[in-house]
Amino acid sequence: MDKNEYLNLYHQMVVIRRMEEKAAELYQQGKIGGFLHLYIGQEAVSTGLVAARKPQDRIITAYRDHGVAVNVGIETRAIIAELLGKATGISKGKGGSMHMADVSKNFWGGHAIVGAHLPIAAGLALGDQYLKEDNVTICMFGDGATNIGFFHEALNLSMVWKLPVLWVCENNQYGMGTAVERASAVSEIRKKAEGYGMPNDEVDGMDVIKVKEKTAKMLAQIRAGNGPMLLEAHTYRFRGHSMGDPERYRKPDEVSCWEENDPIGIYRAYLTGKKLATVEELDQQDKLAEAEVLEAVEFAENSPEPAPEELFTNIYVEE
């Protein structure tokens, strides 16, 4: 990686952080409706994954999708506009926080039914295998999603057919208010892959470089035709499950303990420690990110609402 690439990863993570903080504010002001699941604390996972993929590699995730949206290069303004339900949003204001996608960037959504996108990820890979493309599909999902049948059906199928999928569990310790060990018979989620004879690994999900390196290695193996693999990223969401979560299920101590492992702080220390960037350069990136988010909010607020006719478009393909 050259210096710009290092700085770029940092920039992405800070944009996600600032954007999410802004989104929380906009939600409090009533400008964002529905459910809003913030990615704060987990930035290193999607940033590392996307940095390791080739543009041809597909990525698909659950409803906690704002991070990936930034990483694949959707303009911040189109993300915030979507949160505000505006016509300029990436899903034309029809999807909202949980349903963002940019097919042109190989980002296949943003899926709000827990686990439902896993069989679809297997299908993306099946299509690629069928068409003899050497693309890999990266499928992200939460720890909670590994308890629903969809997960098991998809893992098994992908193994039986040697589909090119990298299954990535973002283990943030909770599915809503339920701690992993209260809902999953095995707390080391990656062990579930073993039931299907699937190679698996784990990574510190708070360290973007580790995530990127491990992902790159696994993608190469999958691309070589070795079948699917599963990666468990250990991470933590610093905020509630969604806005308005009373957070009765965890102690403030636990949260502040994890907050000391802030993925942005860890990466800053890495960059300055290795003399890959100076504190001033990073502060400069912070300012740029802040400005980008503020500009995006202004753009989104000044954007038009979708036209009433939009209610009836895209129900079927117009032929």
Add this chain to the structure above:
Amino acid sequence: MARITMREAISQALWEEMERDPRVFILGEEVGVWGGTYAVTKGFYDHFGPERVRDTPIAEAAIVGAAIGAALVGTRPVAELMTINFAFAAMDHIVNEAAKLHYMFGGQMVLPLVIRTVGGGGRQLGATHSQTPDAVFAHFPGLKVVAPGTPADAKGLLKAAIRSQDPVMFIEHATLYQTRGEVPEGDYVVPIGKSTIQRTGKDITIITYSKMLEVSMKAADQLAGEGIEAEVVDLRTLRPLDMEPVLESFKKTNRAVIVEEGWKSYGVGAEISARIYEDAFDYVDAPIKRVAQLEVPLPYNRALEQMALPKVEQVVAAVKEVLNG
């Protein structure tokens, strides 16, 4: 009688039934430590303990399947599906198992089971989280489908559901939890399968249920101001469907508008109007009208979503169209 919210009424029914019958227990996602995502079971975990208020993994098929199994051997589970949109992940167990086991094995198996769930749109949750597919579930013989529109009915019907020997889908509405109404204290049971008149009138019959009862009652108020007396029939139970009060009212008014939140195609309105035409054709003075959700998946954008949902003005307009022919 106390004036309480729908949330309190449902909570009260659950609490009282659990106190009354030790075989009753709750299972579902976030029903325990969290206290229910709609706060219906707040305080239950501390009072009844983790055996009777069971937090489950995210596994809808297992929630309903396990509830069926436990019901078969003598317990009385109340399975909570966080929203009705997630019931599709448990569809096989609801439709192929719960609705069939009693019949298919010649009456040997009895499954006194309640599936409590929440439907409805209007909260900007987007297409996957805003559906009102009540009619889908009402399609299947063997399942009882209840969808109360008032706090009193919610309490009484939930008690009846828990005491029922059959599987009951109990569909609450996400935007009714704060609605207040008079609710009888203590052991108040409303029988399943009984429609009721919520407002009397002589000019036209509005047939509705759940959230649309609120909308229809407002429409009736507005119409009354213009000298039109609408009678409002609340179905309360979609299956088994009680047409008695509907037909009785229709034979008096000879005109009807049916209001439902779900999509019009193959919906509750289609069923009711067909039955009126079949069973009271001689009394029909004007074509029956339906007010329902526009035939689109619900979008996130607030204005677009509101456009798609049935409104008071549409009910008023439909009534006038029927009356003025």
